[in-house]
Each structure stands twice: as structure tokens, then as C-alpha cells.
Amino acid sequence: MAKLHLDRAHLHRLYRQMLRIRRFEARCVALYQAQKIRGFLHLCDGEEAVAVGVAAALQPGRDAAVATYREHGQALAWGVPMAPLLAEMLGKAEGCCRGRGGSMHLFSRAHRFFGGNAIVGGGLPLAAGIALADQRLRPGAVTACFFGEGAVGEGAFHETMNLAALWKLPLLFVCENNLYAMGVPLAQGEVETDIWRKARAYRMPAVQVDGMDPVQVEAAAQGAVQAIREGGGPQFLEARTYRFRAHSMFDTQAYRSREEVEGWKHRDPIPRLHDWMLAGHLITPAQVQALEAEVAAELDEAEAFAEAGTLEPLEDLERFVLMPRVVQDDDGAPGAPGAPGAAAGAAG
Numbered sequence: 001m002a003k004l005h006l007d008r009a010h011l012h013r014l015y016r017q018m019l020r021i022r023r024f025e026a027r028c029v030a031l032y033q034a035q036k037i038r039g040f041l042h043l044c045d046g047e048e049a050v051a052v053g054v055a056a057a058l059q060p061g062r063d064a065a066v067a068t069y070r071e072h073g074q075a076l077a078w079g080v081p082m083a084p085l086l087a088e089m090l091g092k093a094e095g096c097c098r099g100r101g102g103s104m105h106l107f108s109r110a111h112r113f114f115g116g117n118a119i120v121g122g123g124l125p126l127a128a129g130i131a132l133a134d135q136r137l138r139p140g141a142v143t144a145c146f147f148g149e150g151a152v153g154e155g156a157f158h159e160t161m162n163l164a165a166l167w168k169l170p171l172l173f174v175c176e177n178n179l180y181a182m183g184v185p186l187a188q189g190e191v192e193t194d195i196w197r198k199a200r201a202y203r204m205p206a207v208q209v210d211g212m213d214p215v216q217v218e219a220a221a222q223g224a225v226q227a228i229r230e231g232g233g234p235q236f237l238e239a240r241t242y243r244f245r246a247h248s249m250f251d252t253q254a255y256r257s258r259e260e261v262e263g264w265k266h267r268d269p270i271p272r273l274h275d276w277m278l279a280g281h282l283i284t285p286a287q288v289q290a291l292e293a294e295v296a297a298e299l300d301e302a303e304a305f306a307e308a309g310t311l312e313p314l315e316d317l318e319r320f321v322l323m324p325r326v327v328q329d330d331d332g333a334p335g336a337p338g339a340p341g342a343a344a345g346a347a348g
């Protein structure tokens with residue numbers, strides 16, 4: 001595992017990023033309860049250290065990321081600003097996907113944050129495609145592919161692992177193993193519960209890390225990223241983590257005990273880093289307060305932006321959905337100069 005240079009400023013950044021995610025999602029809950037956020041809302045409470053640790057080891061914007069429907073944390077850690085993210089959650093045209101993606105499909109080409117994906121395992125082949133393009137067009141760039149342990153049972157997982165290893169793609173596989181796929185406990189869905197061992201079948205270096213500790217996650221990711229950048233092919237990270245909330249906004253949680261949840265809350269990455277820094281005199285209570293205030297102000301500003309946003313007009317309903325009507329001209333070439341509909345392509 002790589003040794004990190006852990007100066008105060010860096011630790012404060014890790015802490016701040018986790019705080020931004022936690023507070024952002026708490027605000028989302030309030031907006032959901034006020035029926036301003038509609039549809040599904042999958043929160044990552046408890047899992048923040050994974051997104052933050054991995055992003056800290058990469059260069060978002062140069063490097064790409066692909067994530068799941070539980071991706072608010074990854075989008076924030078990747079540097080997508082809070083205001084267009086929150087506007088997206090509210091379905092506003094000012095959102096990062098013009099309000100057409102919502103919670104599960106956050107996307108920002110400028111940050112090379114390529115989604116948000118509602119399909120379990122859906123991001124894996126996409127990540128391989130991005131990494132393949134980067135291998136040819138952007139040497140040195142790495143794609144981080146986040147997925148839950150529930151994706152490991154999908155064919156897409158195995159196909160992607162095989163091709164990535166075969167073609168030495170610059171890909172960092174990050175399995176967010178939170179021990180449940182909806183209501184299915186890991187041991188009821190997988191015969192091999194140490195997910196990292198699956199990478200061995202594809203001759204891929206793999207490690208398991210404590211996903212409740214951003215420093216450990218970053219150290220493991222950094223070692224892996226260095227090898228990937230040097231052309232060594234893909235690497236695999238299994239981060240053991242836990243979601244404190246239900247799968248989506250509500251479920252009965254009959255699949256786990258209250259004691260289990262409470263036990264994991266004792267390992268909450270945010271108070272854990274806070275207490276460790278405080279004990280080591282790496283942060284002061286005044287600095288903690290200042291960080292909290294900074295995050296609260298950022299969130300207030302983002303919420304005001306999102307609330308003031310507009311809904312796309314009904315006339316735009318078919319935009320990006322249907323092709324503009326193409327009329328064939330006499331020589332049969334669709335969209336030939338001067339042909340009716342030739343300019344229509346610009347409408348999209």
C-alpha cells in the first residue's frame with residue numbers, strides 16, 4: 001500500500017469532502033419529504049470515505065469516473081459543483097443534465113463524470129469503453145469504476161474484468177461492498193464473500209480495504225493508480241463499507257438487525273476521522289466549526305440556486321429523445337444541403 005503524505009490541509013480536505021456529501025444528502029432528504037425531489041433517492045450515508053478516498057488518489061477531470069445510482073457522493077467528490085447537482089435533483093433545467101437525469105443519472109462531461117447508472121452492473125462495460133478510448137487518446141488517464149457487490153453476480157462484471165485484464169485497460173475497479181444488495185445479504189448472493197478474490201481469476205492485482213477510513217482507501221487507491229498509469233493494466237479495490245439508511249428512501253430493513261446498524265455506526269467515517277484528528281492535534285474545534293459553516297453556506301447557496309431554477313417547457317419534451325424528421329431529397333441523400341430538413345440536425 002502506498003504511503004501517503006498526510007499533512008493537516010490534506011486531512012482537512014478529506015474531512016470536508018465527506019462532510020459535504022453527508023450534509024448534501026441530509027438536505028436531499030428534507031427536499032424529498034417536501035416532495036421537491038421525486039422518484040428514487042439512494043443515499044450513501046456511511047459510505048462517504050470510499051468516494052472521497054478514491055477521488056483523492058485520482059485527478060478528476062483528467063481521470064474519469066463511472067458510478068451507480070448511489071452516486072451523489074462520487075459526483076461531489078469528483079468536483080461536480082453542488083448547485084447544478086442539487087438543481088438536477090429537483091429536475092430543473094439548470095441541473096447538470098438539464099433536469100432529465102435526476103438522482104440516479106448525475107453526469108458531467110466537463111468533469112469526466114460519466115454517470116450515474118440505474119442498471120446494476122451497467123457502468124462496468126461503459127467504464128471499459130472509456131478506458132479503451134483513453135488508452136489510445138489520453139495516455140496516463142485512469143477510469144475509476146464504482147459498483148456495488150450486487151453487480152458481481154452480473155455477466156457484465158465478468159465480461160468487463162476479462163477484457164480489461166486482456167487489453168491491460170487503465171481501469172480501477174472499486175467495489176463498494178456494503179454487504180447488502182437491496183435486502184439480500186452478501187452471503188446469500190455470493191459463494192465467495194471476499195470479493196477481491198474474484199479478481200485473481202482475471203490475474204488482476206486486488207486488495208480489500210476498510211471503506212470506513214478515507215486515508216486507507218486513498219492509500220490503496222494511490223498505489224493502484226500509480227501502477228495503472230505506468231501501463232500495468234487494471235487493478236481492483238474492494239472497500240468494505242456499510243449504508244446506514246435503507247436501500248432507497250424507505251424499506252422495512254427486515255433483512256438486518258438494529259444492533260448491526262448501530263455497530264457499524266460506531267465506525268462512521270466522519271466522527272472517526274474527526275476524533276482521530278482532534279486527538280492528534282491535527283484540527284481544532286474552531287476549525288471544525290469553520291468547516292461546518294463553510295459547507296452549510298455552500299449548501300444554502302446551492303439550494304437557493306436549485307429552487308430558483310426553471311422547469312423545461314413542455315415544447316421541449318421530445319428534445320434529445322426523438323430524431324429530427326429527416327426528409328430525403330431527390331438523390332436520396334438524407335439531409336443533403338438544401339434538402340428539406342437539412343438544418344433540422346442543428347435543432348437537437
Ligand SMILES: Cc1ncc(C[n+]2csc(CCOP(=O)(O)OP(=O)(O)O)c2C)c(N)n1
Nearest residue numbers: 070118119120148149150151178180181182
Ligand atoms: C440489471 C438490474 N437488475 C436488478 C436491478 C434492481 N436493483 C436495484 S439496486 C439492486 C441491488 C444492488 O446492490 P449493490 O450492487 O450491492 O449496490 P448497493 O445498492 O448496495 O449500493 C437491485 C437488484 C437493477 N436496477 N438492475
Ligand SMILES: [Mg+2]
Nearest residue numbers: 148149180181
Ligand atoms: Mg451492496
